[in-house]
Amino acid sequence: MKLHRVFVLLSVLSLAVAPAWGVSKDMVQLQTQVQQLQQQMTAMQRSFDERMGVMKNLVEQDTDAVNKVANALTALQTALQKQQNEGGSKSDQLSGQIQSLNDTLDELKVRLGKVSKQLEDMQAAQQSLGAQQVQQQAEQQRLKDAPPPDVLYNNAVRDYNGGKNDLALQECSEYIKFYPNTDLAGNCYFYLGEIQFKQGNYDQATQSYDQVLQNFPSGNKAASAQLKKGFALVELGKKDEGVSELRKLIQRYPHSPEALQARERLRKLGVTTTARPS
Numbered sequence: 564m565k566l567h568r569v570f571v572l573l574s575v576l577s578l579a580v581a582p583a584w585g586v587s588k589d590m591v592q593l594q595t596q597v598q599q600l601q602q603q604m605t606a607m608q609r610s611f612d613e614r615m616g617v618m619k620n621l622v623e624q625d626t627d628a629v630n631k632v633a634n635a636l637t638a639l640q641t642a643l644q645k646q647q648n649e650g651g652s653k654s655d656q657l658s659g660q661i662q663s664l665n666d667t668l669d670e671l672k673v674r675l676g677k678v679s680k681q682l683e684d685m686q687a688a689q690q691s692l693g694a695q696q697v698q699q700q701a702e703q704q705r706l707k708d709a710p711p712p713d714v715l716y717n718n719a720v721r722d723y724n725g726g727k728n729d730l731a732l733q734e735c736s737e738y739i740k741f742y743p744n745t746d747l748a749g750n751c752y753f754y755l756g757e758i759q760f761k762q763g764n765y766d767q768a769t770q771s772y773d774q775v776l777q778n779f780p781s782g783n784k785a786a787s788a789q790l791k792k793g794f795a796l797v798e799l800g801k802k803d804e805g806v807s808e809l810r811k812l813i814q815r816y817p818h819s820p821e822a823l824q825a826r827e828r829l830r831k832l833g834v835t836t837t838a839r840p841s
Contacts, residue, residue: 611689618682622675629671636664712742719751728758749779753788756795765795786812790821794828806834813837 719734735751735758742748756771772795775788789812796805809825813836816822826836 611685615685618678618685622678622682626675629675632664632668632671636668716747719754723754732758746782749775749782750784753784756788756791760791760795765798769795786816786819786821790825793825806832810837
């Protein structure tokens with residue numbers, strides 16, 4: 564569990580590390596912490612390798628011991644059979660030795676099973692560590708290659724306002740890819756929804772608006788996303804769902820410009836702003 568927490572912390576810190584532009588004191592500290600954790604992971608990898616070497620030696624020793632006991636047991640059983648055939652007086656003594664060796668063999672087999680299981684667990688942990696390191700390196704490279712967030716976002720808004728929908732789609736998608744947890748990612752989801760709505764892709768637009776509502780409910784695009792989600796649902800022929808969405812908007816943001824638009828759309832649809840009691 565301790566190792567797992569280190570991996571999780573390393574992943575979180577790595578996601579928090581922005582590119583080299585505009586480096587602040589906090590960013591430098593985060594990068595330093597990431598480097599320290601990488602050094603710790605390297606040390607843990609070395610420790611794993613050393614421990615696995617020890618475990619492999621134990622497995623080899625126990626396997627050799629099991630083979631030796633098994634060979635001795637076979638020899639005693641052969642000798643006992645010979646004594647019995649010849650009617651010798653040492654049969655009882657040999658029987659006792661064979662029973663003792665059988666017990667020892669059983670104990671060694673149990674021990675070998677435990678050590679083998681530990682070795683398998685260590686190998687699995689080592690593979691997991693390697694995968695974590697590869698993922699970490701890929702994530703760092705991805706962030707390193709990412710354009711500056713403010714430049715990417717401003718370009719997306721500029722192209723959106725300029726009607727360059729294909730460029731805006733690409734830039735909004737890239738912003739979400741590189742900076743998915745920032746507040747502006749919610750705005751990019753909204754602009755994706757707007758472009759998809761204009762193109763008549765109402766189903767995709769609904770999904771984009773949902774991303775805003777689910778992941779950025781307090782963002783500045785939440786009311787607009789709920790309004791346009793209601794419109795998109797109506798366009799998809801899902802009138803009841805669209806009406807429900809618009810009513811929720813009015814209830815949640817009663818004095819907003821979006822609420823005014825929602826009331827007007829409900830009026831044109833011939834329904835009330837609130838559901839009638841059944």
